[in-house]
Amino acid sequence: MAYQNKDITSKVLAEAFKGKSFRVYGLDLPEIRVVLPTNIPAVRVNELRLDNLFELADGTAAIVDYESDYKKEDKIKYLNYLTGIANRYLDEKRDCPRLRMIVIYTGDIKRKQVSPEYDIGAVKVTLEPAFLSELDSDRIFRQLKHKVEKKELLEDEDLMKLIIMPLSYRKKDEKEEKIRETVKLATQIQDRSQQLFTLAG
Missing domain, CATH: 1.20.50 (Pheromone ER-1)
Structure with missing residues (x-):
């Protein structure tokens, strides 16, 4: 068990939770229907890489990221994820589904440390955070x-x-x-x- 690497947790989630839900994290979301590829076409040389991307039973797509600390600048990263996924659907000539941005925080982070919104006027990103610190x-x-x-x-x-x-x-x-x-x-x-x-x- 290599808990120092959050990527392993995301891999486990992808493999284990097809057809399952996010209840273990305390999130009330539709069950996972399909595990989608996580590569995002990026203009920059450094390609964005998601932890997980799922299609849910209600037709929405959930981007899942894991964090062991909270940084306001991460919200720019999430915005890039969202626009990257929207661009991928555009490239594939498909309508982009409603997107969810789920962030799962390890026990290092408490709910009171996190602001779930990033509002810059024309664009507003709303996170759906889960806090492992709240598990009994x-x-x-x-x-x-x-x-x-x-x-x-x-x-x-x-x-x-x-x-x-x-x-x-x-x-x-x-x-x-x-x-x-x-x-x-x-x-x-x-x-x-x-x-x-x-x-x-």
């Missing part, structure tokens, strides 16, 4: 441990919770301790495919 991680861990000890098959949402849980802690020593506990618990999962999936995350 200790309770979640106890529930998952109980299931594993009873040799129950875990749901997809359980697996995702197990993988993201250490990211919900703020202090480095807490994260490291939870990583150790999570790895230990993952090795006890009876279903081999679930065990390998969790450890690969």
